[in-house]
Amino acid sequence: MLYFKRETQKADFAKLEEEILELWDREKTFERSVDQRDGCDKFVFVEGPPTANGLPHPGHILTRVVKDLVLRYKTMRGFYVRRKAGWDTHGLPVEIEVEKDLGISSKQEIEKYGIEKFNQKCKDSVFRYEKEWVNATKRVGFWIDMDDPYITFKNDYIESVWWSLKEIWNRGLLYKGHKVVPFCPRCETTLSSHEVAQGYQDVEDPSIYVKFKVKQENDESEPLYLLAWTTTPWTLLGNIALAVHPSHTYVKVRVSVKDEDRVKENVLILAEARLDVLEGEYEIIERFKGKDLEDLKYEPLFDFAKIEGGEAHKVITADFVTLDEGTGIVHTAPAFGEVDYEVCREKKLGFSQPVSIDGHFTDEVPPLEGMFVKDADRLIIDMLTQRGILYKEERYLHSYPFCWRCGSPLLYYARESWFIAMKSLRDNLLANNEQINWYPEYLKYGRFGNFLEDIEDWALSRERFWGTPLNIWLCNDCGQGHCVGSIKELQEKAKNSVPSDIDLHRPYIDDVVLECDSCSGDMQRVKDVIDCWYDSGSAPFAQWHYPFEVEEFRQNFPAHFITEAIDQTRGWFYSLLGVSTAIFDAPPYLNVLSLGHILDEKGVKMSKSKGNVVDMNTLFDTEAADALRWYLFTAGPLTDDIRFSAQAIREKQKKFLNTLWNSYFFFVTYATIDQFSPNEKSIPVEQRNAIDRWLISRLNTLTKDVIDALERFELHVASRKIEEFTINDLSNWYIRRSRRRFWIVEENFDKDCAYLTLYEVLVSLCKLLAPFVPFVTEHIYQNLVRGVLEDERDSVHLCDYPSPDESLIAVELEGSMELISKLVDAGRRARSDAGIKIRQPLKEVVVTCGKDKREKAERMAGILKDEVNVKEVKFGDASEGIADLLEGELANYKRAEVDEETCLFLDCCPSKTLIEEGLVRDIVRRTQGMRKDLDLEYTEKIEIMYACDEEVKEAIQNFSDYICNETLAVSIEEGEEGTPPSSAEDAKSGHIYEKRWKIGDKDVYLAIKPILSVERDKNISKREK
């Protein structure tokens, strides 16, 4: 019976992959691979949810295949690996997409359009590219359960998020403050950091040096000024403080200044290191440290701004003050700068907001009222000049952010915002980070650790529409706040009736009015939604609707493994840790693998604007998913950036996948001819040929190395080792060396050893490779194992991952082979030097070396003999005289060095018989080539005719048996040269195939004729089966 299906020599990987996808679908292989491990130890994974409102690009594909590799591997290692897909659906990017569709660009326009309709559009748009995502995910072979994903806009998800926020609220960690945000005054919207980063431009702004008059007890004293610098004159209206660096040196200097037309003297304070901003001569009167200036009061520049909540107009000290530019004295306006806001809050200073939300001055500042702030710069400068407190004015070139949509300069503007007090959890964050393994390691205390060290409170709220509504209600009457933690609680506390299937989004939730506990007044929800990073950071519990359903969460927390790209360090990697620390005070994941980015072939980041983004759908039209995966895994450390091109993928296919395929094809071809059955033969490894034991040893060493590397998430190390094994050890060495053993026709022990070894190694290799290249391995497995070995599984992905058998690792055997391979190289080198081709057999090589090496080499001397094509291999001690050893003239031998103590000598004087043999091998080689030209079956018999001179004829006659045996000829006879010689095309239609050859200086005519034999019919029928 026939065990294996024959294969084509060239694999059509794209077609093969389609077939495997169908097979997996049909047989529910994915589901079974998970289910069959039910009850086993869990390996918990959390999918970092992508947003499906954009097309997947190569970077997404990278994370998907890395996730897939690790999860398949862990599954095969016996873990229960549940894989729930997830979708991130809220947030500003979604809103912006919809705004674009609607042709609007501001909050008012959205409100005018209607929040209900707008949010519906958002909801519709988040799955705009779901089909593409699902297709790409399937196509690359990422096994994840997309039928039951978690979706951040679902009520269950939101309810869990609400619960968690209430936990935070109950702990007193949720508070209302101000946040300075980049703000477009025209669109009246805050911008995300990403949007801000898009819009930086180099512009020239005014750069002014302003004299702030120090308040002195004695009005008679000579006036003293603090010299401060700013590039945004309009923010002076919000000035609250001047900041100096506590430990830098400041000086009091006497300078001449122009006031109107007169020149007079002033005493100014500034940093010593910044003295060169002064114009003209100066005299240093006094030196002191910045901290000596602390609390020094000065007169407000303008007396009309209303200041609330604390002191103002004094000198403070702050570490952020630098001496790179300006005067070392920094104008501080908490309404217009994030750092300013922070430092004023810390120092308990007051706050002033003279600018309205549309970027115009309010009625608090009468002379400027209604003016757009940027347009007021000139007027302010003039006012300062008139009052004699402008020291000098320059222009200043710097990069400043503009709105990417409308081009307006952005303003930094303090808005009310809700915060989570992450700063107070700093030590807990650090402690939880201690329990996490980072790959690469340097992130733990580097980028991520540093970030945690200086953690700021989390600005949670967004004044937007499409997001999880912030679940805080405030009482209209008494101001009391309440945080709702569930739908049930919402229903209980609501004054109006709330259906249990209420859509928790705006605007519906805005209509729910709660009753105040304190005064029974009406409570309204604050209008904000929350940062969508909080949504995805809640995934570990919200995907299971915890705590409303508890079981799944209990079993799936913390995660053992997550992986995303490096940009998520401060994104999802942080939001997960932040939320989890606030709620559970536990790390949400124990291992995190951070990946590099995919760059284009020139090493430049892929971006829409550059037009260098590779379209995945087009790519999959031409490239195999396995080739893509293998390229990504082997390209280099995945923690670094990877260059990406279709060309690179094609090379991988050529080099690796084709080699793997050809090894498999070789086996199937001969196993079919021989009707080899792995079930019928069993030969213990120790009884097999040395090269078999060597290959098996290499395989087990490989298995060990691969598992070690995978456990450390060094995926490129693992995959490169497999690639080396497949190409070098298996294909280029084992199969090439063992080829002849498979050609033996009759029953033969050594042949069986070879078949068994190659079969076992291919099957193990297949399993080792299954998580990496799931398609081709499945295909091979289906043919080699399924239905052949009785106790095996239906799919390679249902198998256990191989574990190394240490008893089969033969270190000395691997060492021997390494040495032999070096000796073979030396032998070839010697031949090349002597100008004798390898087909010409020679008498002997002599190897001189130490005892150790000799023992090593003798074990496999046969290989050396074959590869170098000599009749004998001799050994000698390195110390013996070489001439004695060689029983003849040294001149006949070519010397090749292997290492300091090892040398190889090749006899370069072939005898007449050897020369004949060489000639005959040439004829065999030519004949084989002709067989191949005719695409003959490997088993097909032929007749040979030849015409040549006497010398060649004698050689042919002497070796006719050998020739017939090698070329499957039933006869070889002298004949007449045909004219003209027939071509291979003629011959395919049943004619003789003739060719003239030049072998050395001999002309040889060869003709072959296939015999349509019973054998051939049998092969054809086999194939058709």
Next chain:
RNA sequence: GGGCUCGUAGCUUAGCACGGUUGGAGCGCUCGGCUGAUAACCGAGAGGUCUGGAGUUCAAAUCUCCGCGGGCCCA
């Protein structure tokens, strides 16, 4: 502007944590060889200021510092 990270032949890269033979491979190129699994393989050759500079050291691709360039994050 700040932090982190990467920078080795035309291209893709190993080596670097722990300094020490002549910095290894592959693709591509030239020449020769081998071949009935292989668009494969083997040998020889051309091709390297190991991003530039400085320092530490008997000795630096490797350690330190300062530049330059790419990437990410934050401004």
